[in-house]
Amino acid sequence: MSALSRSRVWNAGGVWIVFAAVLLVMPQLFSSNFGLTILCQIGIVIVSCVSFHLLLGEGGMLSFGHAVYTGMGGYFAIHALNAWGKGEHYIPVSLLPLVGGLGSLCLAFFLGFVSTRQSGTTFAMITLGTSELIASMALMFSDFFGGEAGLTANRVTGHAVLGITFGPQIEVYYLIAVYCFVCVLLMYLFTKTPLGIMLNAVRDNPMRVGFIGYNTLRIRWFAFMISGFFAGVAGGLAALNFELVNSEVVGPVRSGAYILFTFLGGIKAFFGPIIGAVLLVLTNNVFSSLTKAWLLYLGLIFYISVMYLPGGLASVVVRHLEAVKTMARLQGIGGGAGGAAQTAFGKIVKSYLLLLLTLLPLMAGVSLIIEMLYQLQLGDSISSDFYFAGDAVDPQNPWVWILGLIFSGLCTLLFNRARLYTQQAWSDFDEIVKSHQSALEVLQEAWDGVQHKAEDEFVPEFVHESADKSTHQPTHQPTINGGQS
Amino acid sequence: MEFFVINVLNGLSFGLLLFMLSAGLTLIFSMMGVLNFAHASFYMLGAYFGYVVNHVLGFWLALLLAPLLCGLLGALFERWSLRRVYAGGHVPELLLTFGLSYLVLEGVQIVWGRSVVAFTLPESLKGPVVTLVSEPNHHLSVFGRWQDPALWQALCDSSRQSAEALSQCSPFPMNRLFIMLCALMMMALLWGVLNFTRLGLIIKAALTQPQMVEALGHDVPSVFMLVFGLGTALAGLAGVIGGSTFITEPAMAASVGSVTFVVVVVGGMGSLVGAFLASILIGMIQTFAVAIDTTLVKILLQLHIQLGDSWLHNPVLNLTLTQIAPILPYLLLVLVLIFKPNGLLGKKP
Numbered sequence: 001m002s003a004l005s006r007s008r009v010w011n012a013g014g015v016w017i018v019f020a021a022v023l024l025v026m027p028q029l030f031s032s033n034f035g036l037t038i039l040c041q042i043g044i045v046i047v048s049c050v051s052f053h054l055l056l057g058e059g060g061m062l063s064f065g066h067a068v069y070t071g072m073g074g075y076f077a078i079h080a081l082n083a084w085g086k087g088e089h090y091i092p093v094s095l096l097p098l099v100g101g102l103g104s105l106c107l108a109f110f111l112g113f114v115s116t117r118q119s120g121t122t123f124a125m126i127t128l129g130t131s132e133l134i135a136s137m138a139l140m141f142s143d144f145f146g147g148e149a150g151l152t153a154n155r156v157t158g159h160a161v162l163g164i165t166f167g168p169q170i171e172v173y174y175l176i177a178v179y180c181f182v183c184v185l186l187m188y189l190f191t192k193t194p195l196g197i198m199l200n201a202v203r204d205n206p207m208r209v210g211f212i213g214y215n216t217l218r219i220r221w222f223a224f225m226i227s228g229f230f231a232g233v234a235g236g237l238a239a240l241n242f243e244l245v246n247s248e249v250v251g252p253v254r255s256g257a258y259i260l261f262t263f264l265g266g267i268k269a270f271f272g273p274i275i276g277a278v279l280l281v282l283t284n285n286v287f288s289s290l291t292k293a294w295l296l297y298l299g300l301i302f303y304i305s306v307m308y309l310p311g312g313l314a315s316v317v318v319r320h321l322e323a324v325k326t327m328a329r330l331q332g333i334g335g336g337a338g339g340a341a342q343t344a345f346g347k348i349v350k351s352y353l354l355l356l357l358t359l360l361p362l363m364a365g366v367s368l369i370i371e372m373l374y375q376l377q378l379g380d381s382i383s384s385d386f387y388f389a390g391d392a393v394d395p396q397n398p399w400v401w402i403l404g405l406i407f408s409g410l411c412t413l414l415f416n417r418a419r420l421y422t423q424q425a426w427s428d429f430d431e432i433v434k435s436h437q438s439a440l441e442v443l444q445e446a447w448d449g450v451q452h453k454a455e456d457e458f459v460p461e462f463v464h465e466s467a468d469k470s471t472h473q474p475t476h477q478p479t480i481n482g483g484q485s
Numbered sequence: 486m487e488f489f490v491i492n493v494l495n496g497l498s499f500g501l502l503l504f505m506l507s508a509g510l511t512l513i514f515s516m517m518g519v520l521n522f523a524h525a526s527f528y529m530l531g532a533y534f535g536y537v538v539n540h541v542l543g544f545w546l547a548l549l550l551a552p553l554l555c556g557l558l559g560a561l562f563e564r565w566s567l568r569r570v571y572a573g574g575h576v577p578e579l580l581l582t583f584g585l586s587y588l589v590l591e592g593v594q595i596v597w598g599r600s601v602v603a604f605t606l607p608e609s610l611k612g613p614v615v616t617l618v619s620e621p622n623h624h625l626s627v628f629g630r631w632q633d634p635a636l637w638q639a640l641c642d643s644s645r646q647s648a649e650a651l652s653q654c655s656p657f658p659m660n661r662l663f664i665m666l667c668a669l670m671m672m673a674l675l676w677g678v679l680n681f682t683r684l685g686l687i688i689k690a691a692l693t694q695p696q697m698v699e700a701l702g703h704d705v706p707s708v709f710m711l712v713f714g715l716g717t718a719l720a721g722l723a724g725v726i727g728g729s730t731f732i733t734e735p736a737m738a739a740s741v742g743s744v745t746f747v748v749v750v751v752g753g754m755g756s757l758v759g760a761f762l763a764s765i766l767i768g769m770i771q772t773f774a775v776a777i778d779t780t781l782v783k784i785l786l787q788l789h790i791q792l793g794d795s796w797l798h799n800p801v802l803n804l805t806l807t808q809i810a811p812i813l814p815y816l817l818l819v820l821v822l823i824f825k826p827n828g829l830l831g832k833k834p
Contacts, residue, residue, distance in 0.1 A: 062576050114819055117826040120575050121520040125750045126822060132743045133815035140808060143800055252739075256583075263580060296595075299587030306581045307569050373595045 016185060023177040027170060036169050041281045043176035044237045047183045049265065049273035049280070051230035052258045057267035058191055059223045060203030061116070062124045065131025066258045068111070069104040069228040071250030072134070073235025075145065076103030078245045081153040093155055093166050093240070097179055100236025101229045108228025116220040119206060131255055138247035150246025153239070166240070176237050183230050188270055190226060199223045257284075260302050266314025275313050293374045297367070323348075326433055326440070333439045337432070344429040351422040358415040365408030368393070372400065487617035487625060491655040492776050493769070498661035500768020501668035502727055506741060507748040507760040508675060509719030515755035516692050516712045518575065519567065522582035525742030526589035527717040531555045531724020532733045533597055536604035544607045544729070552721035559717025563710045586738065594735050604733040610663050613656030630659065660730045667726055671719065672761075688712060747814045751821050753831025762829055767814050774810035 026039050048070050055061045077100035084091055091099060115126045138145040145151075156167045164171050190196045198219050201209050206216045239245050248254065257280055265276020288294045305312065327345060331338030372395040393400055433440070510524045521527075534551035535544075542550070562585065570577040616628045679685040691698045691708045699705045728737065748767055752759030781802040785792060796802060821828065 056576070060576060062579055114822050117822065121514070121518075121579060122750060122754050124579055125520065125746045125754075126818070128743055129747050129750065129815050129818040132747075133812055133819065136812040136815065140804065140812065141801065252743075256587075259580070259583065293591070295587065296591040299584055299591060303566075303581065303584035303588060306577055306584055307566060310570070310573055310577055377595050377598055 016181075019184070020181055023181055027173055033169070036173055038281055038285055040169065040173050040176050040241050041285070042278055043173070043180040044234050044241060045277040045280050046180050046274050047234035047237065048231055048258060049262045049277040050184050050187050050270075051227045051234065052262045053267060053270070053273040054187060054190070054199075054223060054227040054230070056259075056262060057270075057272070058196065058203065059199045059220060061119065061220065061224070062127075062259070063115075063255075064124055064128035064252070064259070065134070065255050066127075066227075066231060067252070067254035068131050068134045068250050069108060069231035070235040070238070070258075071138075071245070071254065072107050073097075073100030073104040073232025074239040074245040074249050075151070075235075076100045076232065077236035077239040078151050078153045079144075081155065081157070081239070082151070085154060085157045093157065094164070094175055096240055097233045097236030100239065101233035104232025104235065105225055105229040107232075108225045112221050112224035112228065116224050117217055119202075119216075119220065128252075131250075131252060135247070135251050138250050145247055146245070148247070150244055150248075152244050155240050155243055172241055176241065179233060179237055183233055184274070187226075187230060191270065195219065195222060260298065264302060264305055264312055266312025266317075268311040269314035269318055271317075272312050272314030291367075291371065291374075292378060293367075293370050296370060323429065329440060329443060330433070330436055332443070333436060337436045337439070340432050341429065344425065344432050348422070348425040348429060351418065351425040354418040355415070355422055358411060358418045362408065362411035362415045365404060365411050368404045369401075369408060372404070487619045487655045488776070490617060491657055492772055494657050495661060495776075496769035496772035497765065498664045498768075499772055500765035501665050502723060502730075503741075503744065503748055503768055504761050504764035505668045505671060505723035505726070506720060506745045507752070507764055508671070508757060509716035509723070510745060510749055511752070511755060511757050511760045512675070512719070513713055513716035514749070515757070516688060517709055519578045519713075520575070520582070520749075520754075521713075521716065522579055523585040523589060524582075524717070524720050525738040525745060526586045527555050527559060527720035528724040528727065528741060529593060529735070529738040530558065530589060531721030532604065532728025532737060533593055533602070533724075534721065535725035535728055536597075536602050536733055539604060539729070544610075548722070548725050551725045552718040555721025555724070556714040556718030559720075560710045560714030562717075563713035567713070568706065568710075586742075590735060590738065597735075599735055601732055601734040604729050606660050606663075606729045610659050612659055614659040614662045616654055616656045618654050664726055664730065667722070671722065675719075675757075744814050747818045751818055751828055753828030756828070756830040756832070759828055759830030767817065770813050770817065771810055774806045774813055777806050780805050 023043070027036060030036065030039060048066070051069075052063070052066045055063050055066070077096045080091055080099040081093070081096055084093075111130050115123055115130060118126060139147070155172070156165050166172055166175065191199075198209065198214060202214075202216050202219050209219070210216050235249070238249070261276035261280035261283075262273045263276070264279060265274065266272025283294065283298065287297075291297070309315065311318070323345065327338065327341045330341045372393065375395045395401075506524070506528055509527075510521060513519055513521050513524075531551050534554045535547040538547035538550045566585075567578065567581060570581050612630070614630045618626050618628060620626070679689065687698065687703055688708055688711075691703065691705050695705050698708075727741070731737075744767065748760055748763045751767070752761070752763035781804075782792065782797060782799075785802075825831075
């Protein structure tokens with residue numbers, strides 16, 4: 001290994017140490033029963049979402065049936081656990097998630113063969129079909145799937161290795177944490193292997209990959225299996241955690257949640273799905289108990305972020321980190337560049353304050369209207385008093401509606417102004433960066449010069465080339481006059 | 486005999502309803518490359534709009550206005566949302582329509598509630614259109630709606646006859662015939678518009694040569710908006726018919742949605758003829774699976790195959806065809822994809 005890649009791994013190592021530390025420390029910070037429950041779920045869902053990211057983010061394959069692999073992993077694991085409980089086989093409980101993983105790997109071997117022969121939209125539809133197939137079968141074959149009630153198991157069976165019985169939740173948490181860390185690390189390393197990089201290439205330009213002699217179908221298929229394996233591990237962990245698996249875990253609602261939250265977290269950066277996973281668990285456990293309308297809010301947020309934030313939350317983080325890095329470099333160039341950039345960045349921060357100041361009342365206004373709508377439609381089934389932000393509101397009163405609508409309208413106008421101001425602030429910043437582009441490039445080249453000497457050259461040239469532009473645009477792009485107008 | 490005829494007719498009508506749904510989807514996909522995940526949501530919207538218009542203006546106007554409203558909403562969605570994400574490729578398009586399906590579902594539940602609404606066909610479309618009567622001496626006779634109902638009612642009245650002398654009566658409902666007629670008319674209209682009008686010419690040209698068509702002075706983005714609106718209007722039409730014939734409830738989108746996507750994939754993405762074939766195929770399979778009440782064990786026993794006890798009581802072999810009917814379309818999907826990865830009539834990408 002060269003000097004440079006060693007330093008790069010070292011840099012990345014810092015992040016991993018922080019990740020491990022967070023996983024270790026979390027149960028000390030949230031030591032209540034509820035906190036621990038949430039943490040366990042987060043650990044499991046992180047593995048699911050990152051495995052989904054291997055498909056969607058790294059491979060450009062939008063699967064509508066990811067829950068099949070997590071759910072079936074759960075079923076395989078719980079069957080193994082029950083078999084062990086009866087004394088039929090011997091598998092240490094801590095290795096059960098691997099049983100789930102291997103089971104899902106087999107399933108992904110067969111279903112992946114069918115699905116990955118197509119890409120893009122057709123692939124998405126096929127995964128939808130296979131997911132419906134498994135979900136319908138789950139209600140049909142009650143021997144394997146346990147019917148409506150599902151299957152239960154007891155995770156405290158057999159010999160306790162090192163005195164760990166997995167009876168207390170905290171022991172399960174640490175098992176989940178270890179699996180979460182190892183799986184995420186392995187998946188990250190997978191994206192750096194030749195296969196992982198070819199997977200990116202297949203996402204960006206399958207035709208070229210085919211031309212130089214790679215079998216694109218096989219690359220997609222392998223990636224599908226690897227994703228299926230990790231999804232199965234997550235399912236196995238979930239089976240251990242809940243000691244219950246029912247047909248819901250393979251259902252389309254679960255698959256939809258993976259899509260929604262992985263995208264919200266961000267599919268253009270590896271850590272995006274981790275943010276998404278945390279959001280998924282918090283939404284399902286905390287947010288959903290706050291309001292009946294949570295699915296509507298979720299749909300709205302998702303819809304808006306597909307349109308305006310295609311990189312998800314992770315892209316926001318990445319953009320700011322890069323801006324800070326660029327600022328530091330401009331500082332190094334000297335000649336007032338750093339100062340100008342800092343002023344521009346100050347303006348961005350100021351615009352964020354404005355955004356926040358207008359966004360909060362806008363959200364309040366919109367949610368007041370949505371809550372009143374829900375109250376009117378479902379009013380009979382809920383208690384007769386309706387509280388919004390601590391105050392009793394009467395949804396029958398037309399004045400509340402009129403005021404709410406006017407308020408929301410005004411806030412929308414103000415928010416739009418703040419949004420434009422933010423855009424302006426960013427373009428000012430980009431302008432400054434651009435005007436010092438040449439100096440920055442000299443700096444970059446000096447830095448790259450050191451790097452390139454040591455780089456292994458297993459990556460074909462075109463991968464670099466096509467990585468930064470999206471080459472899979474439709475040929476008949478209907479945005480010729482006025483797409484972004 | 487009459488069992489077979491009636492089930493073929495039922496299968497055809499269900500298949501044609503599926504085709505009405507998948508035609509809009511295929512139209513949008515073949516013209517724009519966009520797969521509208523929310524297509525079934527527009528089907529549901531069509532049913533609910535139809536329910537409202539039906540209350541105010543009657544069924545026939547609902548059949549006209551509800552699809553128009555759906556088409557309008559679809560066009561607005563294309564103009565203000567979908568158009569923004571074209572540049573990102575197909576995945577954002579799919580995700581956006583996926584998000585829309587969430588919003589429509591929640592919106593419908595806010596406005597019309599979570600339970601079934603009472604949307605039924607007018608009296609003129611109820612009742613049997615023909616009744617097939619198979620008499621005990623294997624004589625088959627057909628009684629139409631226009632004939633005196635007393636004729637066949639006398640034959641089918643079970644109280645008058647002994648069980649051996651009873652005739653088998655199978656009515657074919659008027660609403661099924663109506664579904665078939667609507668679908669065939671829609672098919673003819675669509676085919677005519679695409680092949681014999683100036684608009685169809687422009688649409689087809691904009692598909693392959695958007696820059697050139699634009700250079701010739703046509704507004705290509707508007708053409709796409711129109712196509713999207715047309716596709717969603719077709720879904721709305723299917724929604725009015727499907728919603729009034731079967732049931733109008735928030736779960737209706739999910740129940741037809743995935744079958745529609747199966748139809749489109751089995752037929753070959755973007756092929757209207759393929760979608761037609763696949764719709765009929767799946768309609769037939771579903772209808773016959775529900776109608777034929779048998780299990781694998783029964784079939785094997787009828788073929789005089791000796792079965793052990795464990796086989797006789799095997800739960801999988803004892804599932805009735807009716808029970809496995811829901812998974813048949815998906816099994817068909819997997820089978821077709823193994824042997825023809827591009828679908829029945831799909832072109833190579």
